[in-house]
Amino acid sequence: MTKNSKNNRIKLKDSSFHDIDTTSNILKKSFFTKKKIIIFSVFFLVTILLLTCTIIFVFKTNIFSFMMKIKFGLMISEKRIWFLLLFLYFIIAPIFNVISLWMRVRKIVKINFIQWFCLMITIDFIKAITPANFVYDPYTIFWMKINGVPIQKAITIMFINTWQWQLTQILITIPSFIIIIKHGYAMLTNQLNISIFSLMIIGLSIDIIGLIVTTLLCLSTNVHCFLLTTLNWFKKKFKLRYQTKNEIVEIYKRQKIMRKDFYEHINDYSSTIWTFIFVLLEEIYVYSSTYFAFAFFLPHGVEINFMGIFNVANVAYTANKMIPLPGGEFSTQLVMKQLFDVYGGIKNCSLKEKEDYIANSILLWKWFNSYLIAFFGFFGFWYLTSKQIKNKNKKC
Numbered sequence: 001m002t003k004n005s006k007n008n009r010i011k012l013k014d015s016s017f018h019d020i021d022t023t024s025n026i027l028k029k030s031f032f033t034k035k036k037i038i039i040f041s042v043f044f045l046v047t048i049l050l051l052t053c054t055i056i057f058v059f060k061t062n063i064f065s066f067m068m069k070i071k072f073g074l075m076i077s078e079k080r081i082w083f084l085l086l087f088l089y090f091i092i093a094p095i096f097n098v099i100s101l102w103m104r105v106r107k108i109v110k111i112n113f114i115q116w117f118c119l120m121i122t123i124d125f126i127k128a129i130t131p132a133n134f135v136y137d138p139y140t141i142f143w144m145k146i147n148g149v150p151i152q153k154a155i156t157i158m159f160i161n162t163w164q165w166q167l168t169q170i171l172i173t174i175p176s177f178i179i180i181i182k183h184g185y186a187m188l189t190n191q192l193n194i195s196i197f198s199l200m201i202i203g204l205s206i207d208i209i210g211l212i213v214t215t216l217l218c219l220s221t222n223v224h225c226f227l228l229t230t231l232n233w234f235k236k237k238f239k240l241r242y243q244t245k246n247e248i249v250e251i252y253k254r255q256k257i258m259r260k261d262f263y264e265h266i267n268d269y270s271s272t273i274w275t276f277i278f279v280l281l282e283e284i285y286v287y288s289s290t291y292f293a294f295a296f297f298l299p300h301g302v303e304i305n306f307m308g309i310f311n312v313a314n315v316a317y318t319a320n321k322m323i324p325l326p327g328g329e330f331s332t333q334l335v336m337k338q339l340f341d342v343y344g345g346i347k348n349c350s351l352k353e354k355e356d357y358i359a360n361s362i363l364l365w366k367w368f369n370s371y372l373i374a375f376f377g378f379f380g381f382w383y384l385t386s387k388q389i390k391n392k393n394k395k396c
Contacts, residue, residue, distance in 0.1 A: 040129065040381070043129040046326055047129045047327060051371070053330055054329065058330065059337075059360075059362070059363055060359070061360065066360060069297065070083075070364070073297065079296050079298075082292045082293070082295040082296040083292075086289055086292045089285055089286075089289040089369075090368045092285065093282055093285060093373075094123075095120065096278050096285075097120065097123060097124070098116055098123070099278045100165070100278055100279055101119075101144075102116065103271045103274055104157050104161075104265055104268075104271055105144060105149060107268075108149050108153060111148075115143075118380050120380075121373075121376055121377040121379070121381075122380040122381050123136050123377075124373040124376075125373070125374055125376075126377075127327065128370050129374060130326055130327070131324040131325060137158055137162065144157065144158075152257055153261060155258065156265065157265065159218050159262070160218065161275075163215060165279055166210050166211040167211055168276065168283055169283060169318075172280075172314060173204060173315065173318050176314040179307075180200075180315055180339070196339065199320070199335065200315050200319045202319075202321070203318035203319045204318050207318060218258070221259060286317070288306075288310060289369065290310070290313035290362075290365050291306050292365075293361045293362070293364040293365035294309055294357075294361040296361070297357060297361050297364065299353060302346065302349045302357070303348055304346055304347075305344075307345070309344055309345060312344050315339065316332060316335045316336040317332070327370050327374070333362050333363075336362050337359065337362060340358045341354070341355075344358075
């Protein structure tokens with residue numbers, strides 16, 4: 001009996017040393033390699049260039065005049081509430097982004113507020129300067145891993161999070177899409193509008209296809225195996241490093257664990273329901289915030305319609321899914337400007353006044369939606385980068 005307990009203590013000791021070794025190996029690997037830092041820097045410069053092009057070529061806006069309009073708007077008490085709601089959006093939206101992760105991660109490991117805050121602003125920075133979500137998803141998985149979440153669970157949580165966001169986005173977008181198609185025949189009057197109409201259809205299709213693929217990846221191990229085999233075939237043809245059959249079988253086995261984890265997380269009804277609520281609120285606030293910007297700059301006598309602006313903002317976001325530009329910069333504003341001009345519920349406004357009004361409103365909305373978030377997120381990115389490089393140098 002004494003011998004067995006002694007052996008058990010030795011085993012526990014060995015396993016704890018193994019865990020420490022594993023953790024140290026994880027910490028040695030930094031997500032922010034020199035190559036990635038260079039790529040992020042290039043994306044950051046491209047974003048600034050696109051912002052400049054947007055202001056000069058799309059909006060033709062005088063920045064000094066734009067800032068003076070904001071100053072005069074803040075002097076009017078009725079308009080301050082809209083500016084405050086935009087500012088609240090800037091604060092609340094990033095929090096809602098991480099709540100959907102926190103609801104599940106908190107049941108696996110406790111992570112302090114500072115780490116969550118750094119994740120929140122770094123994700124927003126990465127989203128603002130890179131196309132789509134193929135960069136911040138891997139970073140979020142890496143972040144969960146170095147904070148004690150097992151890699152397989154981290155991947156499953158990220159898949160579930162993406163799946164919930166895509167499903168909510170589709171549920172909100174389809175009604176807006178139908179309304180604009182039903183009442184927006186005027187969009188098909190010239191070649192540019194036909195192109196935007198096509199982007200709307202393609203963007204919604206990408207969302208639906210993405211949801212189907214994500215669902216299959218979460219539920220079906222055969223899909224994983226098929227995709228890996230197909231990918232390996234291409235890698236083989238181009239003489240790139242590929243996995244052997246045994247490696248694919250091992251990955252196939254791990255996906256069975258992922259399916260089990262997926263069902264386990266989904267059957268946690270409180271987390272699933274609350275996550276859907278937070279995601280839904282965040283999505284609604286994103287498109288509602290566009291109306292806040294229009295209400296702030298609203299000229300005297302001009303009428304605007306909340307649902308018209310909400311629907312345009314919603315569909316414009318979707319239309320940019322296939323355009324690989326950092327944060328949808330330039331293309332988002334161009335699509336929104338065109339759609340607001342044709343269908344946005346703006347009445348009693350002259351052509352010139354309407355053009356300036358739309359340009360200023362979109363620019364103010366984009367300021368809180370992207371530019372301000374990217375500015376503060378840069379410091380979170382810089383902090384985490386320098387911290388991980390220091391940790392890596394200490395370990396070496």
